[in-house]
Amino acid sequence: xxxxxxxxxxxxxxxxxxxxxxxxxxxxxxxxxxxxxxxxxxxxxxxxxxxxxxxxxxxxxxxxxxxxxxxxxxxxxxxxxxxxxxxxxxxxxxxxxxxxxxxxxxxxxxxxxxxxxxxxxxxxxxxxxxxxxxxxxxxxxxxxxxxxxxxxxxxxxxxxxxxxxxxxxxxxxxxxxxxxxxxxxxxxxxxxxxxxxxxxxxxxxxxxxxxxxxxxxxxxxxxxxxxxxxxxxxxxxxxxxxxxxxxxxxxxxxxxxxxxxxxxxxxxxxxxxxxxxxxxxxxxxxxxxxxxxxxxxxxxxxxxxxxxxxxxxxxxxxxxxxxxxxxxxxxxxxxxxxxxxxxxxxxxxxxxxxxxxxxxxxxxxxxxxxxxxxxxxxxxxxxxxxxxxxxxxxxxxxxxxxxxxxxxxxxxxxxxxxxxxxxxxxxxxxxxxxxxxxxxxxxxxxxxxxxxxxxxxxxxx
Ligand SMILES: *Cc1c(COP(=O)(O)O)cnc(C)c1O
Numbered sequence: 001x002x003x004x005x006x007x008x009x010x011x012x013x014x015x016x017x018x019x020x021x022x023x024x025x026x027x028x029x030x031x032x033x034x035x036x037x038x039x040x041x042x043x044x045x046x047x048x049x050x051x052x053x054x055x056x057x058x059x060x061x062x063x064x065x066x067x068x069x070x071x072x073x074x075x076x077x078x079x080x081x082x083x084x085x086x087x088x089x090x091x092x093x094x095x096x097x098x099x100x101x102x103x104x105x106x107x108x109x110x111x112x113x114x115x116x117x118x119x120x121x122x123x124x125x126x127x128x129x130x131x132x133x134x135x136x137x138x139x140x141x142x143x144x145x146x147x148x149x150x151x152x153x154x155x156x157x158x159x160x161x162x163x164x165x166x167x168x169x170x171x172x173x174x175x176x177x178x179x180x181x182x183x184x185x186x187x188x189x190x191x192x193x194x195x196x197x198x199x200x201x202x203x204x205x206x207x208x209x210x211x212x213x214x215x216x217x218x219x220x221x222x223x224x225x226x227x228x229x230x231x232x233x234x235x236x237x238x239x240x241x242x243x244x245x246x247x248x249x250x251x252x253x254x255x256x257x258x259x260x261x262x263x264x265x266x267x268x269x270x271x272x273x274x275x276x277x278x279x280x281x282x283x284x285x286x287x288x289x290x291x292x293x294x295x296x297x298x299x300x301x302x303x304x305x306x307x308x309x310x311x312x313x314x315x316x317x318x319x320x321x322x323x324x325x326x327x328x329x330x331x332x333x334x335x336x337x338x339x340x341x342x343x344x345x346x347x348x349x350x351x352x353x354x355x356x357x358x359x360x361x362x363x364x365x366x367x368x369x370x371x372x373x374x375x376x377x378x379x380x381x382x383x384x385x386x387x388x389x390x391x392x393x394x395x396x397x398x399x400x401x402x403x404x405x406x407x408x409x410x411x412x413x414x415x416x417x418x419x420x421x422x423x424x425x426x427x428x429x430x431x432x433x434x435x436x437x438x439x440x441x442x443x444x445x446x447x448x449x450x451x452x453x454x455x456x457x458x459x460x461x
Pocket of ligand 1: 110111112143144221253254255256257258259260307308385386407408
Protein backbone atom coordinates (compact mmCIF):
# COMPACT_ATOMS: atom_id res chain seq x y z
CA UNK A 1 0.00 0.00 0.00
CA UNK A 2 1.44 3.34 -1.11
CA UNK A 3 0.50 6.79 0.19
CA UNK A 4 0.44 9.92 -1.95
CA UNK A 5 0.06 13.61 -1.06
CA UNK A 6 -3.10 15.59 -1.81
CA UNK A 7 -0.86 18.24 -3.40
CA UNK A 8 0.89 15.78 -5.66
CA UNK A 9 4.47 16.94 -5.05
CA UNK A 10 5.77 14.98 -2.02
CA UNK A 11 7.57 11.63 -1.86
CA UNK A 12 5.34 8.54 -2.09
CA UNK A 13 5.55 6.65 1.22
CA UNK A 14 4.61 3.35 2.82
CA UNK A 15 2.26 3.13 5.82
CA UNK A 16 4.94 3.33 8.53
CA UNK A 17 6.59 6.37 6.96
CA UNK A 18 3.27 8.12 6.34
CA UNK A 19 2.35 7.56 10.01
CA UNK A 20 5.65 9.04 11.23
CA UNK A 21 5.59 11.93 8.77
CA UNK A 22 2.14 13.41 9.39
CA UNK A 23 2.06 16.43 7.08
CA UNK A 24 3.56 15.83 3.61
CA UNK A 25 6.56 17.93 2.60
CA UNK A 26 4.54 19.77 -0.06
CA UNK A 27 2.09 20.90 2.65
CA UNK A 28 -0.46 18.27 1.61
CA UNK A 29 -1.96 15.28 3.44
CA UNK A 30 -1.21 11.64 2.76
CA UNK A 31 -3.97 9.42 1.33
CA UNK A 32 -3.82 5.82 0.08
CA UNK A 33 -3.03 5.56 -3.62
CA UNK A 34 -6.03 3.23 -3.95
CA UNK A 35 -8.72 2.39 -1.39
CA UNK A 36 -8.99 -1.35 -0.72
CA UNK A 37 -12.56 -2.64 -0.80
CA UNK A 38 -14.31 -5.28 1.29
CA UNK A 39 -16.80 -7.59 -0.41
CA UNK A 40 -20.40 -7.99 0.70
CA UNK A 41 -19.53 -11.32 2.31
CA UNK A 42 -16.45 -9.97 4.06
CA UNK A 43 -18.53 -7.18 5.60
CA UNK A 44 -21.32 -9.60 6.58
CA UNK A 45 -18.72 -11.78 8.31
CA UNK A 46 -17.85 -8.91 10.71
CA UNK A 47 -21.19 -9.32 12.52
CA UNK A 48 -20.72 -10.47 16.09
CA UNK A 49 -16.92 -10.14 16.16
CA UNK A 50 -15.04 -8.25 18.88
CA UNK A 51 -14.12 -4.62 18.21
CA UNK A 52 -10.45 -5.60 18.07
CA UNK A 53 -11.06 -8.31 15.46
CA UNK A 54 -13.13 -5.95 13.30
CA UNK A 55 -10.28 -3.44 13.60
CA UNK A 56 -7.82 -6.08 12.47
CA UNK A 57 -9.82 -7.01 9.37
CA UNK A 58 -10.66 -3.42 8.37
CA UNK A 59 -7.18 -1.96 8.88
CA UNK A 60 -4.93 -4.84 7.81
CA UNK A 61 -4.94 -4.09 4.04
CA UNK A 62 -3.62 -0.57 4.70
CA UNK A 63 -0.56 -1.54 6.71
CA UNK A 64 1.64 -3.22 4.10
CA UNK A 65 4.46 -5.04 5.86
CA UNK A 66 4.83 -2.50 8.69
CA UNK A 67 3.62 -5.03 11.29
CA UNK A 68 3.17 -8.79 11.29
CA UNK A 69 -0.37 -10.10 11.85
CA UNK A 70 0.23 -11.34 15.40
CA UNK A 71 2.12 -8.18 16.24
CA UNK A 72 -0.73 -6.00 14.98
CA UNK A 73 -3.29 -8.03 16.94
CA UNK A 74 -1.15 -7.44 20.05
CA UNK A 75 -1.07 -3.69 19.43
CA UNK A 76 -4.87 -3.59 19.06
CA UNK A 77 -5.33 -5.50 22.31
CA UNK A 78 -3.03 -3.12 24.19
CA UNK A 79 -4.63 -0.03 22.63
CA UNK A 80 -8.22 -0.82 23.59
CA UNK A 81 -7.62 -2.52 26.94
CA UNK A 82 -7.86 0.74 28.98
CA UNK A 83 -11.39 1.36 27.67
CA UNK A 84 -14.18 1.36 30.21
CA UNK A 85 -16.64 -0.64 28.06
CA UNK A 86 -16.19 -4.15 26.68
CA UNK A 87 -17.89 -3.25 23.38
CA UNK A 88 -15.45 -0.28 23.04
CA UNK A 89 -17.99 1.61 20.88
CA UNK A 90 -21.48 0.64 22.11
CA UNK A 91 -24.70 1.75 20.39
CA UNK A 92 -27.71 3.02 22.32
CA UNK A 93 -31.10 3.85 20.85
CA UNK A 94 -32.53 7.38 21.03
CA UNK A 95 -35.70 6.90 19.00
CA UNK A 96 -37.43 4.65 16.46
CA UNK A 97 -34.68 4.91 13.84
CA UNK A 98 -32.02 6.93 15.61
CA UNK A 99 -28.98 5.47 17.36
CA UNK A 100 -26.15 6.99 19.33
CA UNK A 101 -22.64 5.58 18.94
CA UNK A 102 -20.92 6.16 22.28
CA UNK A 103 -17.30 6.86 21.47
CA UNK A 104 -16.41 8.19 24.92
CA UNK A 105 -15.44 5.10 26.90
CA UNK A 106 -11.69 5.52 26.34
CA UNK A 107 -9.20 6.75 28.97
CA UNK A 108 -9.76 10.47 28.25
CA UNK A 109 -13.48 10.25 27.51
CA UNK A 110 -13.52 11.38 23.88
CA UNK A 111 -13.44 9.56 20.55
CA UNK A 112 -9.86 10.71 20.01
CA UNK A 113 -8.77 7.81 22.24
CA UNK A 114 -9.72 5.30 19.52
CA UNK A 115 -7.01 6.55 17.20
CA UNK A 116 -4.52 7.93 19.68
CA UNK A 117 -4.26 4.82 21.85
CA UNK A 118 -3.53 2.79 18.74
CA UNK A 119 -1.12 5.26 17.13
CA UNK A 120 0.83 5.37 20.42
CA UNK A 121 1.20 1.59 20.29
CA UNK A 122 2.05 1.57 16.59
CA UNK A 123 4.67 4.32 16.84
CA UNK A 124 6.28 2.72 19.87
CA UNK A 125 6.49 -0.64 18.07
CA UNK A 126 7.93 0.94 14.91
CA UNK A 127 10.51 3.02 16.83
CA UNK A 128 11.57 0.06 18.96
CA UNK A 129 12.64 -1.69 15.74
CA UNK A 130 14.91 1.14 14.57
CA UNK A 131 15.98 2.56 17.94
CA UNK A 132 15.08 6.02 16.62
CA UNK A 133 13.81 8.88 18.80
CA UNK A 134 11.16 11.36 17.58
CA UNK A 135 9.57 14.63 18.69
CA UNK A 136 5.81 14.88 18.33
CA UNK A 137 4.23 18.32 18.25
CA UNK A 138 0.47 18.59 18.14
CA UNK A 139 -2.15 21.34 18.27
CA UNK A 140 -5.35 20.72 20.16
CA UNK A 141 -8.70 22.32 20.76
CA UNK A 142 -8.79 20.12 23.88
CA UNK A 143 -9.44 16.45 23.24
CA UNK A 144 -6.57 15.53 20.92
CA UNK A 145 -4.09 16.86 23.46
CA UNK A 146 -5.47 14.90 26.38
CA UNK A 147 -5.73 11.72 24.31
CA UNK A 148 -2.13 12.15 23.10
CA UNK A 149 -0.80 12.80 26.61
CA UNK A 150 -2.47 9.62 27.78
CA UNK A 151 -1.26 7.55 24.83
CA UNK A 152 2.38 8.76 24.81
CA UNK A 153 3.26 9.50 28.44
CA UNK A 154 6.21 7.40 29.54
CA UNK A 155 7.01 6.02 26.06
CA UNK A 156 10.77 5.55 25.68
CA UNK A 157 11.46 7.01 22.23
CA UNK A 158 9.05 9.93 22.05
CA UNK A 159 8.95 13.52 23.33
CA UNK A 160 5.45 14.97 23.07
CA UNK A 161 4.59 18.70 22.96
CA UNK A 162 0.95 19.76 22.95
CA UNK A 163 -0.07 23.33 22.05
CA UNK A 164 -3.51 24.32 23.29
CA UNK A 165 -5.21 27.74 23.16
CA UNK A 166 -4.82 29.31 26.60
CA UNK A 167 -8.16 29.78 28.38
CA UNK A 168 -10.18 28.11 25.61
CA UNK A 169 -10.33 24.50 26.76
CA UNK A 170 -12.52 23.09 29.53
CA UNK A 171 -11.06 22.48 33.04
CA UNK A 172 -11.33 18.72 32.57
CA UNK A 173 -9.58 18.88 29.20
CA UNK A 174 -6.83 21.11 30.58
CA UNK A 175 -6.24 18.94 33.62
CA UNK A 176 -6.06 15.83 31.47
CA UNK A 177 -3.15 17.54 29.65
CA UNK A 178 -1.40 19.20 32.56
CA UNK A 179 -1.47 16.51 35.25
CA UNK A 180 0.65 13.87 33.50
CA UNK A 181 3.78 13.42 35.62
CA UNK A 182 6.06 11.79 33.01
CA UNK A 183 9.02 13.91 31.83
CA UNK A 184 8.56 13.15 28.11
CA UNK A 185 5.23 14.99 27.78
CA UNK A 186 4.82 18.79 27.78
CA UNK A 187 1.67 20.95 27.78
CA UNK A 188 2.10 24.41 26.20
CA UNK A 189 -0.68 26.95 26.81
CA UNK A 190 -0.41 29.28 23.80
CA UNK A 191 -1.82 32.79 23.33
CA UNK A 192 -4.41 32.66 20.53
CA UNK A 193 -7.09 30.27 19.30
CA UNK A 194 -6.93 26.71 17.97
CA UNK A 195 -6.28 27.86 14.42
CA UNK A 196 -3.20 29.75 15.67
CA UNK A 197 -1.94 26.61 17.42
CA UNK A 198 -2.55 24.54 14.30
CA UNK A 199 -0.84 27.16 12.11
CA UNK A 200 2.31 27.13 14.29
CA UNK A 201 2.47 23.34 14.12
CA UNK A 202 2.18 23.51 10.33
CA UNK A 203 4.95 26.16 10.30
CA UNK A 204 7.21 23.77 12.20
CA UNK A 205 6.56 21.03 9.65
CA UNK A 206 7.30 23.44 6.82
CA UNK A 207 10.61 24.50 8.41
CA UNK A 208 12.61 21.55 7.09
CA UNK A 209 15.76 22.35 9.09
CA UNK A 210 13.78 22.25 12.33
CA UNK A 211 11.68 19.33 11.16
CA UNK A 212 14.69 17.16 10.35
CA UNK A 213 16.74 18.45 13.31
CA UNK A 214 14.27 17.29 15.98
CA UNK A 215 12.84 14.39 13.89
CA UNK A 216 9.40 15.92 13.97
CA UNK A 217 6.33 13.70 13.76
CA UNK A 218 2.66 14.60 13.98
CA UNK A 219 -0.38 13.09 15.63
CA UNK A 220 -2.99 15.66 14.59
CA UNK A 221 -5.98 14.37 12.69
CA UNK A 222 -4.07 15.02 9.46
CA UNK A 223 -2.12 11.86 10.33
CA UNK A 224 -3.44 9.11 8.08
CA UNK A 225 -3.07 6.46 10.79
CA UNK A 226 -5.58 8.34 12.93
CA UNK A 227 -8.15 8.55 10.18
CA UNK A 228 -7.69 4.85 9.51
CA UNK A 229 -8.24 3.83 13.15
CA UNK A 230 -11.56 5.72 13.09
CA UNK A 231 -12.84 3.84 10.04
CA UNK A 232 -13.34 0.80 12.27
CA UNK A 233 -16.30 2.01 14.33
CA UNK A 234 -18.27 2.90 11.20
CA UNK A 235 -18.04 -0.79 10.29
CA UNK A 236 -18.72 -2.14 13.80
CA UNK A 237 -21.81 0.02 14.31
CA UNK A 238 -23.27 -0.39 10.80
CA UNK A 239 -22.89 -4.15 10.97
CA UNK A 240 -24.65 -4.19 14.35
CA UNK A 241 -27.64 -2.54 12.65
CA UNK A 242 -27.76 -4.94 9.74
CA UNK A 243 -25.18 -3.80 7.19
CA UNK A 244 -24.37 -4.87 4.56
CA UNK A 245 -27.95 -6.18 4.17
CA UNK A 246 -29.30 -2.71 4.83
CA UNK A 247 -27.78 0.74 4.49
CA UNK A 248 -27.28 3.20 7.34
CA UNK A 249 -26.52 6.92 7.57
CA UNK A 250 -24.26 8.74 10.00
CA UNK A 251 -24.30 12.21 11.50
CA UNK A 252 -20.91 13.39 12.73
CA UNK A 253 -20.18 16.45 14.91
CA UNK A 254 -17.37 17.93 12.88
CA UNK A 255 -14.46 20.31 13.34
CA UNK A 256 -11.31 19.25 11.51
CA UNK A 257 -13.23 16.79 9.30
CA UNK A 258 -11.11 13.82 10.44
CA UNK A 259 -13.83 11.73 12.04
CA UNK A 260 -16.32 12.17 9.21
CA UNK A 261 -13.61 11.58 6.61
CA UNK A 262 -13.09 8.15 8.20
CA UNK A 263 -16.77 7.51 7.41
CA UNK A 264 -16.12 8.55 3.83
CA UNK A 265 -13.32 5.96 3.63
CA UNK A 266 -15.62 3.27 5.10
CA UNK A 267 -18.14 4.11 2.37
CA UNK A 268 -15.48 3.85 -0.33
CA UNK A 269 -14.42 0.48 1.08
CA UNK A 270 -17.91 -0.81 0.36
CA UNK A 271 -19.85 -0.20 3.58
CA UNK A 272 -23.39 0.79 2.51
CA UNK A 273 -23.60 4.32 3.93
CA UNK A 274 -26.37 6.38 2.39
CA UNK A 275 -25.44 9.83 3.72
CA UNK A 276 -22.74 11.27 5.91
CA UNK A 277 -24.20 14.33 7.59
CA UNK A 278 -21.77 17.05 8.67
CA UNK A 279 -22.94 18.69 11.92
CA UNK A 280 -21.35 22.01 12.88
CA UNK A 281 -21.85 24.49 15.71
CA UNK A 282 -22.02 28.21 14.85
CA UNK A 283 -18.51 27.93 13.42
CA UNK A 284 -20.12 26.59 10.29
CA UNK A 285 -17.63 26.89 7.43
CA UNK A 286 -18.25 23.30 6.35
CA UNK A 287 -22.03 23.70 6.38
CA UNK A 288 -21.70 26.88 4.33
CA UNK A 289 -19.29 25.15 1.93
CA UNK A 290 -21.66 22.24 1.27
CA UNK A 291 -24.73 24.45 0.88
CA UNK A 292 -23.22 27.32 -1.14
CA UNK A 293 -19.89 26.07 -2.51
CA UNK A 294 -18.09 28.95 -0.79
CA UNK A 295 -15.33 27.92 1.58
CA UNK A 296 -14.68 31.23 3.31
CA UNK A 297 -13.06 31.73 6.72
CA UNK A 298 -14.93 34.08 9.07
CA UNK A 299 -12.84 33.79 12.24
CA UNK A 300 -13.73 31.63 15.22
CA UNK A 301 -16.44 32.43 17.76
CA UNK A 302 -16.00 30.38 20.96
CA UNK A 303 -18.86 27.97 21.66
CA UNK A 304 -19.85 25.42 24.28
CA UNK A 305 -18.56 22.70 21.91
CA UNK A 306 -14.94 23.94 21.80
CA UNK A 307 -13.51 20.89 20.03
CA UNK A 308 -15.35 22.07 16.93
CA UNK A 309 -14.36 25.76 17.18
CA UNK A 310 -12.34 25.59 14.00
CA UNK A 311 -12.36 27.54 10.76
CA UNK A 312 -9.69 25.85 8.69
CA UNK A 313 -10.83 22.25 8.55
CA UNK A 314 -7.63 20.42 7.65
CA UNK A 315 -8.97 17.05 6.55
CA UNK A 316 -11.47 18.63 4.17
CA UNK A 317 -8.47 18.82 1.83
CA UNK A 318 -8.63 15.03 1.49
CA UNK A 319 -12.28 15.17 0.41
CA UNK A 320 -11.47 17.98 -2.03
CA UNK A 321 -8.65 15.91 -3.51
CA UNK A 322 -11.13 13.20 -4.52
CA UNK A 323 -13.83 15.69 -5.53
CA UNK A 324 -11.33 17.30 -7.91
CA UNK A 325 -10.50 13.96 -9.51
CA UNK A 326 -7.29 13.55 -7.44
CA UNK A 327 -5.72 16.57 -9.13
CA UNK A 328 -2.98 17.65 -6.68
CA UNK A 329 -2.25 20.86 -8.60
CA UNK A 330 -5.89 21.96 -8.34
CA UNK A 331 -5.86 21.28 -4.58
CA UNK A 332 -2.58 23.19 -4.11
CA UNK A 333 -4.17 26.14 -5.95
CA UNK A 334 -7.26 26.09 -3.66
CA UNK A 335 -5.05 25.97 -0.55
CA UNK A 336 -3.14 28.96 -1.89
CA UNK A 337 -6.40 30.89 -2.28
CA UNK A 338 -7.36 29.88 1.27
CA UNK A 339 -4.39 31.88 2.59
CA UNK A 340 -6.20 35.02 1.46
CA UNK A 341 -9.55 34.05 2.99
CA UNK A 342 -11.18 31.30 0.96
CA UNK A 343 -12.12 29.74 -2.34
CA UNK A 344 -15.12 28.66 -4.37
CA UNK A 345 -15.64 24.93 -4.95
CA UNK A 346 -16.20 24.12 -8.64
CA UNK A 347 -19.68 22.92 -9.64
CA UNK A 348 -18.44 19.43 -10.53
CA UNK A 349 -16.55 19.03 -7.26
CA UNK A 350 -19.51 20.32 -5.27
CA UNK A 351 -21.87 17.81 -6.88
CA UNK A 352 -19.44 15.04 -6.12
CA UNK A 353 -19.26 16.12 -2.44
CA UNK A 354 -23.05 16.39 -2.19
CA UNK A 355 -23.44 12.81 -3.42
CA UNK A 356 -21.93 11.68 -0.11
CA UNK A 357 -22.27 14.56 2.34
CA UNK A 358 -25.20 16.54 3.68
CA UNK A 359 -24.85 19.18 6.40
CA UNK A 360 -26.52 21.15 9.15
CA UNK A 361 -25.70 23.72 11.82
CA UNK A 362 -26.72 23.99 15.47
CA UNK A 363 -26.79 27.24 17.44
CA UNK A 364 -25.79 27.56 21.09
CA UNK A 365 -29.46 27.78 22.18
CA UNK A 366 -30.31 24.68 20.14
CA UNK A 367 -27.39 22.81 21.71
CA UNK A 368 -28.66 23.50 25.23
CA UNK A 369 -32.25 22.67 24.23
CA UNK A 370 -31.14 19.38 22.66
CA UNK A 371 -29.21 18.26 25.76
CA UNK A 372 -32.32 19.00 27.82
CA UNK A 373 -34.77 17.40 25.41
CA UNK A 374 -32.84 14.13 24.99
CA UNK A 375 -32.36 13.85 28.74
CA UNK A 376 -36.10 14.24 29.31
CA UNK A 377 -37.10 11.93 26.45
CA UNK A 378 -34.50 9.16 26.83
CA UNK A 379 -32.41 9.71 29.97
CA UNK A 380 -29.28 9.98 27.80
CA UNK A 381 -26.98 12.82 28.88
CA UNK A 382 -25.24 14.30 25.83
CA UNK A 383 -22.05 16.35 25.75
CA UNK A 384 -22.50 19.59 23.76
CA UNK A 385 -20.68 18.19 20.68
CA UNK A 386 -22.87 15.11 20.61
CA UNK A 387 -25.91 17.37 21.06
CA UNK A 388 -24.93 19.30 17.93
CA UNK A 389 -24.91 15.97 16.13
CA UNK A 390 -28.27 14.86 17.50
CA UNK A 391 -29.93 18.17 16.62
CA UNK A 392 -28.69 18.06 13.03
CA UNK A 393 -29.47 14.33 12.71
CA UNK A 394 -33.09 14.97 13.72
CA UNK A 395 -33.52 16.92 10.48
CA UNK A 396 -32.39 13.91 8.45
CA UNK A 397 -34.30 11.06 10.12
CA UNK A 398 -36.17 8.82 7.68
CA UNK A 399 -36.42 5.20 6.68
CA UNK A 400 -32.64 4.60 6.84
CA UNK A 401 -31.27 4.02 10.36
CA UNK A 402 -29.34 7.07 11.52
CA UNK A 403 -26.28 6.67 13.72
CA UNK A 404 -25.12 9.86 15.45
CA UNK A 405 -21.60 9.84 16.83
CA UNK A 406 -21.39 10.81 20.52
CA UNK A 407 -17.87 12.19 20.50
CA UNK A 408 -17.26 12.97 24.19
CA UNK A 409 -18.50 12.04 27.65
CA UNK A 410 -20.79 14.70 29.18
CA UNK A 411 -18.51 14.99 32.25
CA UNK A 412 -15.84 16.52 30.01
CA UNK A 413 -18.09 19.58 29.57
CA UNK A 414 -19.92 19.78 32.91
CA UNK A 415 -20.86 23.47 32.79
CA UNK A 416 -22.80 23.20 29.53
CA UNK A 417 -24.57 20.09 30.80
CA UNK A 418 -25.39 21.63 34.19
CA UNK A 419 -26.86 24.60 32.39
CA UNK A 420 -29.08 22.36 30.26
CA UNK A 421 -30.36 19.77 32.75
CA UNK A 422 -29.66 21.27 36.17
CA UNK A 423 -27.30 18.43 37.11
CA UNK A 424 -23.55 18.09 37.02
CA UNK A 425 -22.50 14.92 35.18
CA UNK A 426 -20.02 12.86 37.20
CA UNK A 427 -16.62 11.74 36.02
CA UNK A 428 -16.24 7.96 35.79
CA UNK A 429 -14.52 6.46 38.84
CA UNK A 430 -11.16 6.05 37.07
CA UNK A 431 -10.90 9.85 36.72
CA UNK A 432 -12.49 10.84 40.03
CA UNK A 433 -9.26 12.34 41.47
CA UNK A 434 -8.51 14.52 38.41
CA UNK A 435 -9.11 17.76 40.32
CA UNK A 436 -6.72 16.76 43.10
CA UNK A 437 -3.75 16.16 40.80
CA UNK A 438 -0.99 18.77 40.45
CA UNK A 439 -0.87 20.75 37.17
CA UNK A 440 2.30 21.31 35.13
CA UNK A 441 2.17 23.61 32.09
CA UNK A 442 4.18 26.29 30.25
CA UNK A 443 2.63 29.56 29.00
CA UNK A 444 3.98 30.32 25.52
CA UNK A 445 3.55 33.19 23.04
CA UNK A 446 2.18 32.75 19.51
CA UNK A 447 5.71 32.98 18.13
CA UNK A 448 7.32 30.31 15.97
CA UNK A 449 10.95 31.07 16.84
CA UNK A 450 10.27 31.11 20.57
CA UNK A 451 8.35 27.83 20.39
CA UNK A 452 11.09 26.14 18.41
CA UNK A 453 13.82 27.16 20.85
CA UNK A 454 11.73 25.98 23.82
CA UNK A 455 11.23 22.60 22.17
CA UNK A 456 14.94 22.29 21.37
CA UNK A 457 15.82 23.13 25.00
CA UNK A 458 13.39 20.62 26.43
CA UNK A 459 14.47 17.69 24.29
CA UNK A 460 18.15 18.44 24.98
CA UNK A 461 17.64 18.28 28.73
C1 LIG B 1 -12.18 16.46 17.97
C2 LIG B 1 -13.61 16.48 18.36
C3 LIG B 1 -14.62 16.70 17.42
C4 LIG B 1 -14.32 17.04 15.98
O1 LIG B 1 -13.71 15.96 15.31
P1 LIG B 1 -13.00 16.20 13.91
O2 LIG B 1 -12.38 14.89 13.57
O3 LIG B 1 -11.99 17.25 14.13
O4 LIG B 1 -14.05 16.63 12.97
C5 LIG B 1 -15.93 16.63 17.85
N1 LIG B 1 -16.25 16.37 19.13
C6 LIG B 1 -15.30 16.15 20.06
C7 LIG B 1 -15.70 15.88 21.46
C8 LIG B 1 -13.95 16.18 19.71
O5 LIG B 1 -13.01 15.95 20.63
